Amino acid sequence: DVKVTQSSRYLVKRTGEKVFLECVQDMDHENMFWYRQDPGLGLRLIYFSYDVKMKEKGDIPEGYSVSREKKERFSLILESASTNQTSMYLCASIATGSLGYTFGSGTRLTVV
């Protein structure tokens, strides 16, 4: 069964820490995305990537960066975690020309 795997379901980090959220897909998809999900705000796009070493800013990139060194892996980096980055983070991927995204199960990050 094809899937998108996010390395952690729950994560607790301290303010100021550098945080890495990992996402791996086994479908050879070119396109990968990071969203954050907050109650009442829905899903908001942070960053996306169309290919290895390529990245594009989404709607809310401030405070985040990404890395895509290999096709199957797309990492979200919080350079200096802050409490307002406490959220559910969702990774997704899709093949070029396809319609439906495949989502990971999400990482619930709490910054204390």
Place this chain on the structure above:
Amino acid sequence: GNSVTQMEGPVTLSEEAFLTINCTYTATGYPSLFWYVQYPGEGLQLLLKATKADDKGSNKGFEATYRKETTSFHLEKGSVQVSDSAVYFCALRRNSGNTPLVFGKGTRLSVIA
């Protein structure tokens, strides 16, 4: 810009009741439209989709019709079950290029026995 507006929840229904969740969109051109569902503790799953005007997407008893004239894609189900309790997201994606999905804010549905 592209945007999706869906009815606010939460929506609470009794089992076997009729469900409608409204969704309207603003987009340049003619996007593809989607409904995603998120069950408790899980990521999002594609529920159904429609790629052009008057298309009807359907899956698991849910239906939605792409209405260009009203820019709407309302989700309906004739008889909901407790297992349908979830958060439902309407989304759109432009058909040209590799543009990301744009989501509505989600509607939480609770079905009680």
